[in-house]
Amino acid sequence: MTPSPRRATTRASVALAATLLTASTLSGCGVFGSPDLVVYNAQHEQLLDEIVPLFEEESGLDVELRNGKDLEMANQIVEEGGDSPADVFLTENSPAMSIVDNEGLFAELPESATASIPEQYVPADRTWTGFLARSTVAMYNTDTMTEADMPASILDFADPEWEGRVAFSPTGADFQAIVSAVLELEGEEATAEWLAGLEANGVIVQNNLVVMQSVDSGEVDAGIAYHYYWYRDRQENGTDSDSSALHFFGNQDPGAFLSISGAGILDSSENKEAAEEFVTWLTGTEAQQAMAESYALEYPLNPEASLAPEVKPFDELEPPAVDVAALNGPQVTELMTAAGLL
Amino acid sequence: MALLALVPLVYVASYVVIIGPVDLWELLARPRIAELLRNTVTLAVVCMAATAVLGVALAFLVERTDLPGRRLWHGLLVAPLAVPAFVNGYAWVSLDRSINGFTGAFMVVTLSYYPLVYLPVVAMLRRLDPALEESAWSLGHSRARTFRTVVLPQLRPAVLGGALLVGLHLLAEFGALSLLRFPTFTTAIYDQYGSTFNGGAATAMAGVLVLLCLVLLLAELRLRGNRRYARLGRGAARGAVRVALGHGRWPLLAAVGAVVALAVGVPAFSLVRWLAVGTSTEFPVAELVEALVATVALALAGAVVTTLAAIPVVWLAVRHRGWASTVIERSTYVANALPGIVVGLALVVASLRLVPAVYQTAALLVAAYVILFLPRAVVTVRAGLEQAPTVLDDVAHSLGHGPLATARRVTLPLIAPSLGAGAALVFLAISTELTATLMLSPIGTSTLATEFWSASSELRYGAAAPYALLLVLVSIPATVLLMRTDSPATKTERVPV
Numbered sequence: 099m100t101p102s103p104r105r106a107t108t109r110a111s112v113a114l115a116a117t118l119l120t121a122s123t124l125s126g127c128g129v130f131g132s133p134d135l136v137v138y139n140a141q142h143e144q145l146l147d148e149i150v151p152l153f154e155e156e157s158g159l160d161v162e163l164r165n166g167k168d169l170e171m172a173n174q175i176v177e178e179g180g181d182s183p184a185d186v187f188l189t190e191n192s193p194a195m196s197i198v199d200n201e202g203l204f205a206e207l208p209e210s211a212t213a214s215i216p217e218q219y220v221p222a223d224r225t226w227t228g229f230l231a232r233s234t235v236a237m238y239n240t241d242t243m244t245e246a247d248m249p250a251s252i253l254d255f256a257d258p259e260w261e262g263r264v265a266f267s268p269t270g271a272d273f274q275a276i277v278s279a280v281l282e283l284e285g286e287e288a289t290a291e292w293l294a295g296l297e298a299n300g301v302i303v304q305n306n307l308v309v310m311q312s313v314d315s316g317e318v319d320a321g322i323a324y325h326y327y328w329y330r331d332r333q334e335n336g337t338d339s340d341s342s343a344l345h346f347f348g349n350q351d352p353g354a355f356l357s358i359s360g361a362g363i364l365d366s367s368e369n370k371e372a373a374e375e376f377v378t379w380l381t382g383t384e385a386q387q388a389m390a391e392s393y394a395l396e397y398p399l400n401p402e403a404s405l406a407p408e409v410k411p412f413d414e415l416e417p418p419a420v421d422v423a424a425l426n427g428p429q430v431t432e433l434m435t436a437a438g439l440l
Numbered sequence: 441m442a443l444l445a446l447v448p449l450v451y452v453a454s455y456v457v458i459i460g461p462v463d464l465w466e467l468l469a470r471p472r473i474a475e476l477l478r479n480t481v482t483l484a485v486v487c488m489a490a491t492a493v494l495g496v497a498l499a500f501l502v503e504r505t506d507l508p509g510r511r512l513w514h515g516l517l518v519a520p521l522a523v524p525a526f527v528n529g530y531a532w533v534s535l536d537r538s539i540n541g542f543t544g545a546f547m548v549v550t551l552s553y554y555p556l557v558y559l560p561v562v563a564m565l566r567r568l569d570p571a572l573e574e575s576a577w578s579l580g581h582s583r584a585r586t587f588r589t590v591v592l593p594q595l596r597p598a599v600l601g602g603a604l605l606v607g608l609h610l611l612a613e614f615g616a617l618s619l620l621r622f623p624t625f626t627t628a629i630y631d632q633y634g635s636t637f638n639g640g641a642a643t644a645m646a647g648v649l650v651l652l653c654l655v656l657l658l659a660e661l662r663l664r665g666n667r668r669y670a671r672l673g674r675g676a677a678r679g680a681v682r683v684a685l686g687h688g689r690w691p692l693l694a695a696v697g698a699v700v701a702l703a704v705g706v707p708a709f710s711l712v713r714w715l716a717v718g719t720s721t722e723f724p725v726a727e728l729v730e731a732l733v734a735t736v737a738l739a740l741a742g743a744v745v746t747t748l749a750a751i752p753v754v755w756l757a758v759r760h761r762g763w764a765s766t767v768i769e770r771s772t773y774v775a776n777a778l779p780g781i782v783v784g785l786a787l788v789v790a791s792l793r794l795v796p797a798v799y800q801t802a803a804l805l806v807a808a809y810v811i812l813f814l815p816r817a818v819v820t821v822r823a824g825l826e827q828a829p830t831v832l833d834d835v836a837h838s839l840g841h842g843p844l845a846t847a848r849r850v851t852l853p854l855i856a857p858s859l860g861a862g863a864a865l866v867f868l869a870i871s872t873e874l875t876a877t878l879m880l881s882p883i884g885t886s887t888l889a890t891e892f893w894s895a896s897s898e899l900r901y902g903a904a905a906p907y908a909l910l911l912v913l914v915s916i917p918a919t920v921l922l923m924r925t926d927s928p929a930t931k932t933e934r935v936p937v
Binding site (some may be wrong): 142143146173175178179181269296303435438 | 470471634641765799868878886898899
């Protein structure tokens with residue numbers, strides 16, 4: 099169709115009107131307004147969407163979430179430096195907290211924010227605090243395997259007998275946190291060897307949910323992930339967990355590593371008071387119990403709160419002792435790149 | 441505009457220099473890179489070939505044969521444009537998990553991208569003067585030979601331009617390939633950035649990706665040659681004679697039907713199924729509306745700005761041919777092969793250091809869209825301008841019109857359909873953009889694509905379905921605009937010049 103000049107003019111004015119409309123819509127829907135508190139959230143978006151409204155209602159503050167992934171957001175905050183729009187940073191795993199902490203970008207938390215969290219989940223200088231924990235597990239397919247077939251240590255998955263039988267998601271911050279624990283507990287050489295073995299044996303998938311699906315469908319015999327994926331699926335509809343079970347390594351094995359979700363306040367924040375109120379609320383009994391009762395099924399760190407009894411009790415996990423502030427993200431990335439996993 | 445497009449390139453290049461040759465070699469000479477290179481190149485080459493063959497064959501069937509229901513087929517064949525590749529990937533994977541790896545990626549990507557060849561070829565077939573072909577017949581050429589020697593060469597810019605777009609899309613495709621578990625440079629860069637943000641390994645891989653893109657551009661440039669395709673006069677006001685398919689029409693009809701079933705039917709079925717049966721299906725109306733409004737607003741703004749930006753680039757490339765204008769035109773393409781995440785990161789770094797005020801504003805995000813999608817507008821507008829004869833400008837000048845009046849009264853009306861098509865393509869691309877949006881969007885803004893991705897990567901297929909549906913609905917008007925630009929129904933409404 100070849101339009102007449104008049105039609106072309108009409109189109110141009112439509113386009114102009116559309117642009118004006120766009121500009122007004124963008125400003126209308128709060129894009130240019132400023133909230134009371136900006137949270138860079140790398141924890142599961144669904145969880146924060148559930149609990150933040152509780153805080154907003156109680157405090158009367160308006161909270162904006164910017165959602166992303168652990169290491170990406172940590173590095174973005176480092177890149178932003180003193181200009182960061184973030185007031186609070188929440189992660190799924192502690193290595194991302196360390197990246198920001200090592201740049202000195204966190205402000206010291208008020209005592210109220212860490213009072214209800216056991217001290218082993220808070221770095222000594224109180225630059226951030228743990229608020230949830232997740233246990234490393236192996237999942238196994240119950241049609242092809244029994245609990246007795248599962249190895250004593252997560253390190254055994256590097257053995258040749260596991261070739262093509264174990265799924266994991268090396269690109270996820272979850273798996274990288276597990277590697278950082280192995281690195282901290284076993285040293286660089288053993289970690290590099292373990293990663294090389296996993297690279298040879300493993301079926302690589304894009305996230306822990308696909309790990310669970312692959313195990314449950316029998317595509318692989320076992321998979322490495324965190325505990326809550328399987329429990330959540332049991333709770334929801336069970337279609338991805340009805341042919342699988344969890345194997346907890348326990349016994350202080352690196353495979354029983356307890357990964358800590360962290361919360362910290364940025365030193366550059368101009369809303370520190372609101373940020374402190376939020377982190378204090380997040381570690382308090384009410385929010386901890388709300389998270390424990392949510393879909394998430396991660397372990398609350400406040401001893402006053404507890405998960406439903408179906409989930410393996412927190413005090414039976416027998417995790418290895420790892421200094422929460424010591425986990426090294428960048429070295430893990432290097433080792434995994436060298437192993438060809440990234 | 442070309443300068444803006446160069447921001448990501450400068451970013452990658454300067455990091456490569458900072459890394460230094462020794463470390464760079466160490467980062468590149470490893471088995472993982474060889475695997476990624478093999479995956480990326482194989483997929484790109486095979487998909488470009490497949491989309492070119494499929495695109496030309498389908499266009500010929502719809503345009504030049506008496507295939508029953510041509511108008512309906514045309515609409516359905518363009519429809520995959522309204523289904524983003526990652527929604528298509530989600531549709532297939534959520535139906536059958538065994539669809540993955542090379543075969544899965546090849547199938548899903550080809551089904552998603554063939555319209556990029558099909559549409560320009562249809563447009564070109566309609567504009568060809570049947571008199572040329574008739575001359576060939578009168579000289580004793582068979583239909584097949586005429587097609588090969590007369591029609592195909594004239595289709596060359598459309599086929600090459602379309603295949604180039606497919607190749608560039610593929611080099612930068614993230615969502616679909618990630619869902620289908622086929623690692624390429626882009627997915628690997630994304631994984632690396634996820635772990636290290638601006639680490640050396642990711643930047644080195646981005647450098648390789650830029651080189652691949654350059655190879656593609658040079659190849660296309662070589663194949664395209666320097667011919668001009670403009671013609672004065674639009675030929676006879678009638679369509680070309682259609683080939684009578686005879687008994688062959690039924691198998692061919694079945695073949696076209698099969699393409700439509702796979703490219704449109706399967707995603708539609710999967711979506712409806714997840715809307716209906718997903719036990720995690722929620723319908724958070726407020727959030728859906730919010731994401732919808734943000735998506736449409738950003739896509740409209742981006743489409744208008746990008747199309748306006750394409751005009752000077754194309755003008756230079758077509759009307760002032762020379763190495764400089766070619767370099768400017770081509771430089772806009774290179775950024776397109778960079779994954780959104782690299783462009784996003786480059787803009788994060790550049791804006792924080794140079795203009796902190798624009799960081800995390802809608803303006804910066806629109807700038808990223810312009811960088812990412814300028815080539816789509818350029819390709820389309822270029823095709824339009826190439827067919828607008830310069831003689832008409834000269835006539836206008838001789839009648840006393842200045843350059844501005846000439847542009848307004850002669851050139852713009854002539855290229856208006858291609859401007860509309862360019863804007864529509866960009867709108868489609870922006871409404872489905874994922875990685876740069878995640879990184880650059882203003883705080884609190886989420887789009888349909890980011891919400892869809894968040895749900896589908898957590899395998900909440902039911903929760904992802906309403907977003908996928910809205911993504912498709914939002915894309916429909918732009919797809920219809922693209923389709924109507926060259927609709928069979930309007931083909932006889934030619935304006936005599």
